[in-house]
Amino acid sequence: MIPDLPPGAVAVVFHSVRHPAAEGYAEMAEAMDVLAAQQPGFLGIRSVRDEQTGQGISVSYWLDDDSARSWKAVAEHLEAQRRGREEWYAEYDVIVAEVIRAYSRP
Amino acid sequence: MIPDLPPGAVAVVFHSVRHPAAEGYAEMAEAMDVLAAQQPGFLGIRSVRDEQTGQGISVSYWLDDDSARSWKAVAEHLEAQRRGREEWYAEYDVIVAEVIRAYSRP
Numbered sequence: 334m335i336p337d338l339p340p341g342a343v344a345v346v347f348h349s350v351r352h353p354a355a356e357g358y359a360e361m362a363e364a365m366d367v368l369a370a371q372q373p374g375f376l377g378i379r380s381v382r383d384e385q386t387g388q389g390i391s392v393s394y395w396l397d398d399d400s401a402r403s404w405k406a407v408a409e410h411l412e413a414q415r416r417g418r419e420e421w422y423a424e425y426d427v428i429v430a431e432v433i434r435a436y437s438r439p
Numbered sequence: 440m441i442p443d444l445p446p447g448a449v450a451v452v453f454h455s456v457r458h459p460a461a462e463g464y465a466e467m468a469e470a471m472d473v474l475a476a477q478q479p480g481f482l483g484i485r486s487v488r489d490e491q492t493g494q495g496i497s498v499s500y501w502l503d504d505d506s507a508r509s510w511k512a513v514a515e516h517l518e519a520q521r522r523g524r525e526e527w528y529a530e531y532d533v534i535v536a537e538v539i540r541a542y543s544r545p
Contacts, residue, residue, distance in 0.1 A: 344536045346450060346498055348485055379454055381487045381496045390487045390496040392452055398539065418544060426543030430450045430536035433504065437532030438524065 342376060342432040343395045349417070349425035351387040358421050365413050369393060372407065374400025387423070394432075401429060448482060448538040449501045455523070455531035457493040464527050471519050475499060478513065480506025493529070500538075507535060 351358065362380075369375055374396035382389035395401040404410060417425065457464065468486075475481055480502035488495035501507040510516060523531065 344452060344534060379496060381489050381494050383487050383489060388487050390485060390498060392496060424545060428450060428538055428541040430538045432534055432536045435534040439530060
C-alpha cells in the first residue's frame with residue numbers, strides 16, 4: 334500500500350527507456366533505493382520496469398518539494414544521474430507534482 | 440516524451456498488483472487507453488507492467504482536476520474499475536497530484 338501522504342506531499346514521477354545492455358544499472362538502482370530511503374522527508378518509492386520494452390516508471394514520494402530537491406542534489410545520486418544520462422537511458426523525463434488526494438484498496 | 444504540461448495539469452498515478460490469470464484484462468486495458476484519449480482534457484498516458492511480478496504503474500495526465508474526475512466517472516470506465524476491483528487486481532492505489540514542474544531528455 335502507499336504510505337500515508339500528508340498535505341503538501343510531493344510525487345516525483347520518473348519515466349525512462351533503458352538500453353538493453355545497461356551494465357552496472359541493477360546495482361546502482363538498488364543502491365539508490367537504499368540511499369533514497371535514508372533521506373530526510375522520504376515517504377516511499379514504487380518502481381516498475383518492463384524488461385521486454387525497457388520502459389520503466391518509478392514514483393518516489395516526499396514530505397515536501399524541498400525534500401525532493403535535496404535528494405536530487407545528493408552526491409551519489411548526482412553520479413547515478415550522470416551515468417543514467419550517459420550510459421543507461423535512451424530517454425527519460427521527470428514530473429514533480431503535489432499530491433491532491435489518494436485512495437487505495439483493500 | 441511527455442506531452443507539454445500546462446500550469447494546473449494533473450497527474451493520476453495508478454499503481455496495481457494484478458492477479459496472474461486476469462481474463463479479459465488486456466482487451467479492457469487497450470479499450471480504456473483508446474477511450475481515455477478521447478476524453479476532454481486528456482494530455483497523455485504512460486503505462487508499464489512487470490509481467491513477472493504483476494506490478495504495474497500507469498500515469499495519466501489531464502488538463503485539470505475536473506478532467507481527471509470526469510474520466511473516472513465515464514460509464515465504460517466505471518465498468519472497467521468494477522472488474523478491476525472484483526477480478527483483476529490483488530491491490531491498487533491511486534494518487535492524484537498537481538504538476539509543479541517537468542523536464543526531459545533528450
